[in-house]
Amino acid sequence: MxxxxxxxxxxxxxxxxxxxxxxxxxxxxxxxLAIRWYISLxxxxxxxxxxxxxxxxxxxxxxxxxxxxxxxxxxxxxxxPKPSVFAFMQWWNYPLVIFxxxxxxxxxxxxxxxxxxxxxxxxxxxxLFLASLLYYRSLIPGQSLYRKLDSQPSLKSQxxxxxxxxxxxx
Numbered sequence: 001m002x003x004x005x006x007x008x009x010x011x012x013x014x015x016x017x018x019x020x021x022x023x024x025x026x027x028x029x030x031x032x033l034a035i036r037w038y039i040s041l042x043x044x045x046x047x048x049x050x051x052x053x054x055x056x057x058x059x060x061x062x063x064x065x066x067x068x069x070x071x072x073x074x075x076x077x078x079x080x081p082k083p084s085v086f087a088f089m090q091w092w093n094y095p096l097v098i099f100x101x102x103x104x105x106x107x108x109x110x111x112x113x114x115x116x117x118x119x120x121x122x123x124x125x126x127x128l129f130l131a132s133l134l135y136y137r138s139l140i141p142g143q144s145l146y147r148k149l150d151s152q153p154s155l156k157s158q159x160x161x162x163x164x165x166x167x168x169x170x
Contacts, residue, residue: 008085013139015076015088020135022088023069023128030125037114037121049115053122060127069134077138 010018034053038046079087089097107117 009082010085011082012076012079015079015083015085016073016135016138018085019069019072019076019088020132020139023065023132023135027125027127027129027132030121031129032125033108034118034122034125037118041115045115049118050122053119053126056119056123057126057130060123061130065127065131066134069131073135073138 035050038049040046041049075090076088104121107120
């Protein structure tokens with residue numbers, strides 16, 4: 001007797017939605033913390049620190065999180081029809097998420113000035129939120145993300161490696 005029937009399962013579309021919601025929620029939470037820290041500084045200072053955050057957010061989105069999303073979306077789309085609900089992330093990402101949450105908690109309670117943390121938090125948060133839009137876009141019928149993959153051959157090869165060489169353990 002196997003316990004496989006006890007695994008919570010969901011459709012691939014639900015996993016894409018779940019990924020987008022998770023990225024959006026974490027992004028909004030990080031941006032909210034940063035903005036709260038900025039507002040406590042006064043108008044002149046918070047405008048200065050906020051203006052430093054915008055280019056960082058765009059860079060993090062473009063060079064980091066959008067590429068991760070563009071690799072993760074085809075991986076989810078190529079899963080079996082009813083994969084485990086936990087397959088929205090690869091298994092090795094779970095310890096990484098725990099580490100990142102722990103590091104963020106430590107940084108918030110450390111001696112690092114909040115205006116410096118605000119730059120990092122807003123950059124990561126906005127980058128996550130912008131990349132979450134790619135998950136939502138993948139749910140719209142007729143909207144292909146492969147046009148973007150075709151324009152970036154290195155991403156296309158990464159997607160091929162992940163979807164063919166690394167089957168999910170779920």
